[in-house]
Amino acid sequence: xxxxxxxxxGTGSAAGKEMPVKGTLKLAYKLLVNxxxxxxxxLLGIIFAVFLMMFVTSMFVGVLNHASATVINIGSTIxxxxxxxxxxxxxxxxxxxxxxxxxxxxxxxxxxxxxxxGGLAKLSDGTxxxxxxxxxxxxxxxxxxxxxxxxxxxxxxxSGFIAVRDAEFSKLEDPHIGSEFxxxxxxxxxxxxxxVATSGLYGTPTLYTTYERAVQYLPNPRYTISYVLxxxxxxxxxxxxxxxxxxxxxxxxxxxxxxxxxxxxxxYKTGGGTNMLIMVIISFMVGLSISGQTFxxxxxxxxxxxxxxxxxxxxxxxxxxxxxxxxxxTSFIGYGLGVGLSVLLIWLxxxxxxxxxxxxSFGNLAIGLAMVSIIAGISSYAGIRRVLRIDxxxxxxx
Amino acid sequence: xxxxxxxxxxxxxxxxEGEAKTTALKEVDLEAYFGEMVYIVGPSGSGKTTLLxxxxxxxxxxxxxxxxxxxxxxxxxxDRLAEFRLNKIGFVFQDFHLFPRLTTAENVAIPLILKxxxxxxxxxxxxxxxxxxxxxxxxxxxxxxxxxxxxQRVAIARAMVSQPDILIMDEPTASLDGDTGNAxxxxxxxxxxxxxxxxxxxxxxxRIYEFATRILQMExxxxxxxxEKSAQ
Numbered sequence: 001x002x003x004x005x006x007x008x009x010g011t012g013s014a015a016g017k018e019m020p021v022k023g024t025l026k027l028a029y030k031l032l033v034n035x036x037x038x039x040x041x042x043l044l045g046i047i048f049a050v051f052l053m054m055f056v057t058s059m060f061v062g063v064l065n066h067a068s069a070t071v072i073n074i075g076s077t078i079x080x081x082x083x084x085x086x087x088x089x090x091x092x093x094x095x096x097x098x099x100x101x102x103x104x105x106x107x108x109x110x111x112x113x114x115x116x117x118g119g120l121a122k123l124s125d126g127t128x129x130x131x132x133x134x135x136x137x138x139x140x141x142x143x144x145x146x147x148x149x150x151x152x153x154x155x156x157x158x159s160g161f162i163a164v165r166d167a168e169f170s171k172l173e174d175p176h177i178g179s180e181f182x183x184x185x186x187x188x189x190x191x192x193x194x195x196v197a198t199s200g201l202y203g204t205p206t207l208y209t210t211y212e213r214a215v216q217y218l219p220n221p222r223y224t225i226s227y228v229l230x231x232x233x234x235x236x237x238x239x240x241x242x243x244x245x246x247x248x249x250x251x252x253x254x255x256x257x258x259x260x261x262x263x264x265x266x267x268y269k270t271g272g273g274t275n276m277l278i279m280v281i282i283s284f285m286v287g288l289s290i291s292g293q294t295f296x297x298x299x300x301x302x303x304x305x306x307x308x309x310x311x312x313x314x315x316x317x318x319x320x321x322x323x324x325x326x327x328x329x330t331s332f333i334g335y336g337l338g339v340g341l342s343v344l345l346i347w348l349x350x351x352x353x354x355x356x357x358x359x360x361s362f363g364n365l366a367i368g369l370a371m372v373s374i375i376a377g378i379s380s381y382a383g384i385r386r387v388l389r390i391d392x393x394x395x396x397x398x
Numbered sequence: 399x400x401x402x403x404x405x406x407x408x409x410x411x412x413x414x415e416g417e418a419k420t421t422a423l424k425e426v427d428l429e430a431y432f433g434e435m436v437y438i439v440g441p442s443g444s445g446k447t448t449l450l451x452x453x454x455x456x457x458x459x460x461x462x463x464x465x466x467x468x469x470x471x472x473x474x475x476x477d478r479l480a481e482f483r484l485n486k487i488g489f490v491f492q493d494f495h496l497f498p499r500l501t502t503a504e505n506v507a508i509p510l511i512l513k514x515x516x517x518x519x520x521x522x523x524x525x526x527x528x529x530x531x532x533x534x535x536x537x538x539x540x541x542x543x544x545x546x547x548x549x550q551r552v553a554i555a556r557a558m559v560s561q562p563d564i565l566i567m568d569e570p571t572a573s574l575d576g577d578t579g580n581a582x583x584x585x586x587x588x589x590x591x592x593x594x595x596x597x598x599x600x601x602x603x604x605r606i607y608e609f610a611t612r613i614l615q616m617e618x619x620x621x622x623x624x625x626e627k628s629a630q
Contacts, residue, residue, distance in 0.1 A: 023511035023520065027500075034499035308495035311456055313484025314512050315477050393457040395495060396568060397447055 024314075028322035029329065031302060038301070039330070041294045046334025046375065047341060049287020050368050054342035056279040057364045062357035064266055066201035068259040070116055070134065073196040074143030076229035078241060079258045080111075083251045086265040088258065089202070091116050093223030098250060102228050105244045107237025109230075112137035115214040116226040118204065121172070122182040129171050131183075132206045135214025142229055145208060150177050150192025155210060160191040164206040167353075172205045186217045201357070284371050291334070292379040295327060299383035303390055311392035319387050327380035331372040339368065400431035402465075403564055403596035404453055409462035411448055422448040423459065424619040432563070433593040435586070435609060438600045440616035446600040447568060449616065453598065454566045455483050466564065484512055488557030492569040494549050496541040502552050503528060503537035509560040527555040530589065547578035554582070558590060565590060565597040576605055583609040 033039050065072070070088045071079065080102055082092035102111040115135025120128050136143055136155075144152055145164060154160055163175050172181070179190040194208065209217075215224045230252070232238050238254060245252035253261060267273030299306075306319055342360065349356045409426040412419055422445045430436045430453075438446045451457035453464055455471045464471050471482055483489075488509075496505050506524035511517060525537045531551040533544075541549050550570065557565055567586070571579030583599075587609040591597055599610070607613060607627075615623035 023514060023517045026517050027504075027508070027511055030504070031497065031499055304495060305497055308491065309508070309512070310480070311483070311489055311491075312509055312512060313480045313482075313487075315480045317477075318512065391457075393451050396451050396456055396489075396491065 045290030047338040050338025052283035058358040062359035064263045069198040078230035080228040087262040091226040113225045114227040135211040145194035154191035162192040162208040168205040295379040307390040307395035327376040331376035335372045404430040405465040434611040435597040437610040437613045445619040488562035490567040494553045567599045
């Protein structure tokens with residue numbers, strides 16, 4: 001803790017030589033942490049607020065991440081789609097000529113089709129299970145997952161499918177190589193087990209197969225290409241490709257743009273973003289009311305001491321510095337503990353529920369940090385106003 | 399001829415407004431010299447503490463001036479006035495105002511810390527002052543574990559640690575029994591007072607009058623009588 005104080009005050013050891021901690025800040029630190037009960041109450045308020053905020057936003061980030069699972073797992077640089085597509089899961093088929101047209105565009109190194117859809121698998125015990133089917137380009141297998149069992153070329157074997165070992169794997173009765181199932185009365189055989197970076201949002205197991213087999217097995221509308229995956233010749237060609245695709249009447253997005261488009265759908269068109277915002281505001285209000293009030297009470301209880309310091313000869317800026325330090329120190333310790341608690345609980349939840357969607361990102365951490373900074377600012381502002389108004393004569397008079 | 403430590407002229411201070419307005423100081427003139435221990439005595443409400451606060455740079459008068467050595471203190475801005483109090487004045491408050499969450503030595507070190515002196519060196523220096531006031535070995539305990547007399551000694555050590563020219567003591571025996579009060583003031587008179595220091599004490603405890611070099615009687619906001627005492 002002492003070292004942390006030195007880091008926070010910027011007066012710690014330099015080149016191994018111990019330097020003194022600035023006295024008034026150390027005084028503020030001792031007045032704060034030596035009042036264990038009050039300091040604990042302050043920390044609890046911040047921890048609770050940060051935990052609430054982290055949990056809500058991490059859940060949302062996790063949902064957004066899972067919603068873009070296919071984009072992340074396939075990993076193509078450019079995705080071409082119908083402009084009506086809002087999320088990667090809601091595909092709108094494109095005619096075959098789009099693929100040919102894209103392949104002839106300037107700046108395109110290669111372009112392949114991708115099928116993305118859903119089906120109903122009949123398992124060996126006679127039950128049915130919804131599955132997500134990804135059909136990879138037969139020639140290149142672009143976007144193929146990393147196999148943990150089996151060989152990728154077996155995907156070309158008769159009725160070959162690769163099952164993804166993710167949180168939903170068990171819903172396919174924990175298949176192994178050779179396990180069989182039916183898909184629209186067609187026989188399917190598991191020829192490999194894969195792992196992917198992110199599992200899907202909708203709680204359905206994922207099967208990879210070839211594009212041709214996917215469109216053959218699953219009932220399809222007139223157009224079958226879900227996406228055209230494009231690799232540009234160079235980064236500079238991305239913009240040119242996007243313009244050419246737009247001229248064709250379709251939409252080309254980079255991987256990041258497609259993830260953002262998916263996220264935007266959930267944030268702005270499902271009410272999810274509003275709910276998250278409300279929860280963030282509520283956690284902020286909870287944190288502010290608990291910590292702000294406790295900190296203000298702490299200041300009031302120490303008003304006499306601050307008055308004594310003022311009478312002895314402390315300048316206003318010394319007192320302001322002390323209060324700011326106390327508020328900032330408490331807030332950042334509380335922030336660290338709150339983040340730690342969130343990480344711990346998310347980790348514990350994932351042990352129990354592998355598909356648990358919560359996920360901490362730098363964005364979460366930044367929002368949390370901004371929130372505690374505002375709480376620290378408001379709390380100290382109220383305290384500073386009060387302390388600056390103390391008349392040392394009142395202290396003198398007793 | 400003793401040097402003048404504090405010179406106050408025409409001090410006026412009032413509180414409240416309209417019908418509630420009361421005048422606490424009425425054209426008070428005062429001189430205090432180095433080497434003397436001046437008592438300001440009088441009944442409650444006579445303006446003793448108000449006068450002490452005005453003299454020490456705590457409370458601004460509505461009229462008049464205070465000169466401490468060559469500084470007209472009420473012409474200073476807030477920061478310079480705080481600096482003046484820190485460097486020139488040592489305060490012993492009526493209720494001590496010690497910090498219960500700090501050790502005794504840390505309490506004493508506060509003026510040095512406010513003067514931006516390094517923490518550990520300040521505490522070490524404070525321990526020396528605790529020894530002077532007879533509290534050797536009590537440096538590490540919090541002041542709440544000390545008796546009233548010992549807390550008063552801590553307050554005196556804190557007032558002395560920055561070696562001020564002027565020591566201000568407000569009702570120093572108010573929280574102490576008679577014997578302890580006598581012992582404290584006797585100690586101050588013998589060990590703290592010297593030719594380069596002026597001590598101003600506000601009290602209405604007649605048991606400690608014997609330690610004064612001069613007693614100023616205050617009544618209804620005016621200094622009414624001066625009693626010279628022989629040096630002890």
